[in-house]
Amino acid sequence: MQYPEKTVIKDSIFHVCVIGLGEIGGGIFLELSKKFGSDQVYGVDINDAVIKRATLQGLNAGKEIPKAHNYIVSVYTAKQIIDVCQKIPLDTRPLISIEATSEPDEIQKIDQAISNSGNYDLVYFPHRFNPDDPDHQYFNLDRVIAGVTDQATKRAISFYSQFMSKDLIHEFPLPIVSLTKTMENTYRFIEIAIAEDIKIACDKRGIDFNLLREAMNTKWNINVLEARDGIYKKCLPKDSAIIHRFFPDLKILTAAIETDTEYKKYAKGVLRINPWYIISPLIIFSVFVIFMISNRIMSHFYVDPIYQRVEDLHSNIQQINKESSSGGEREERLNREVVDYIEEVRELKEAKNNKIIFPGTMLGGMN
Structure with missing residues (x-):
């Protein structure tokens, strides 16, 4: 996906370039863009979505590292730090400040990797950041710093003092800061x-x-x-x-x-028992109970009366056969008994269909 960057970086020299716009670098990029103006600050990242989000905010961002006087490196791994530093143009004798987590001897390795490429001042200024605590983020809290040379340390303190209190910057030897x-x-x-x-x-x-x-x-x-x-x-x-x-x-x-x-x-x-381990058996048990109860209710209100009426019909037919003397009388009584039986069954079915009785949740209606 292509989208225009705000500034064509080929002929530009920025005051600050922030490399790595993740949680730490992205916050630093925003803070410095407010401080120096978006035309003086450039952000570099390999993620297209991050770059697009920055450019839509009116900020300078892209994948190519431009020329700048000061670089802040905030990438994730030690290998990324070395790779990035080797790509930094050294035309301006820049200050290179590493704000990423590094191995204890990583700064010396970076210095060795780029020492023959030009002139620069290299410092380690490890970030301190609490994402849920705005009083302890980026440049408003105590931090430690160390440079490869005394000149690098002094230059870095002068640079950072433009946007944070000098009293918050504490100088220690590089081996100590590398471990801190x-x-x-x-x-x-x-x-x-x-x-x-x-x-x-x-x-x-x-x-x-x-x-x-x-x-x-x-x-x-x-x-x-x-x-x-x-x-x-x-x-x-x-x-x-x-x-x-x-x-x-x-x-x-x-x-x-x-x-x-x-x-x-x-x-x-x-501590983290999945609640479904408890809820699922309860649901299954509840459904089973409802199933049993509903079927019993259906049997009581619908099936049992039909069975009882069939038995009554059978008994009545036997009784009619015994009591009736003539064939015409017996036939009339039998017809009336069958009509009454059919009518009662029909009334039961209508009651079921109209939900006057409860025919059973799981089995459904019987037509």
């Missing part, structure tokens, strides 16, 4: 796994975990997290896996991963 984001989420992963393990133990002893958690959290320095249905989504499992590869001897993390795996199975079996 993934270790933060790993720590969170471990905390949740502890809560999951406690909940399983509480359930086995019939103890209300939520009430215990509430009581424990009344202490000023205790914050037991919720144990929901396991640790899903993207960041925590992905970042914990990165740290697990980097620190394979981190025993508490190994235990936490095993605990979460066990808890997910437990939660599926106990």
Whole structure:
């Protein structure tokens, strides 16, 4: 599908180019377009639907990386980071800021991969983002930064200070910053796994975990997290896996991963019982009961009277044969008895058809 981009990027040099317009990069792209103006900011993504949505909002977006003075890279995997950085034009000696999750030694690998292509300043500025908390998103919360060189760090702080408080930017050595984001989420992963393990133990002893958690959290320095249905989504499992590869001897993390795996199975079996497992048998049982009751009602109000009337007819015919002396009298009485029988059966059928009696839900009417 083809649709026009707002700006022809061939001869343009943008102030900022955001590469990767997912949940994090897309938000950064919108924020910076508001700050600097949409004509100064360009967004790059491989997803046609994402690009179309941006262009319909009057923003600059496309698949090709244009020239820019500052690049913010917010793609998903470490391999994507290197691939993207190798495609960035270095004509303007740009600032390249990596805001994506990376392996602990990834920034050095990126620097080695592009070092012979031109001049640039490379920094790592890992994002911190809480999707349900607007007070802690993008540029209004404390973050850590590190550059490959001191010059890169200073340039990045100067750039980001244009749209966030300088006091929120904390400089640390690159090896530390490279571990910070993934270790933060790993720590969170471990905390949740502890809560999951406690909940399983509480359930086995019939103890209300939520009430215990509430009581424990009344202490000023205790914050037991919720144990929901396991640790899903993207960041925590992905970042914990990165740290697990980097620190394979981190025993508490190994235990936490095993605990979460066990808890997910437990939660599926106990906490997330499909309600249809309960409802379906009840529905089937109810239908069966209705079936039996309706047939009994039909038998009582419709079938039984017919059977009884047939028996009465048979008995009356025998009685007429015994009592009647002449053939004409006997024939007249027999005819009258048959007419009465036919009339009574007809009245029963009309009552059934008019729902005066209940002929049975499952079997339907009898005509």
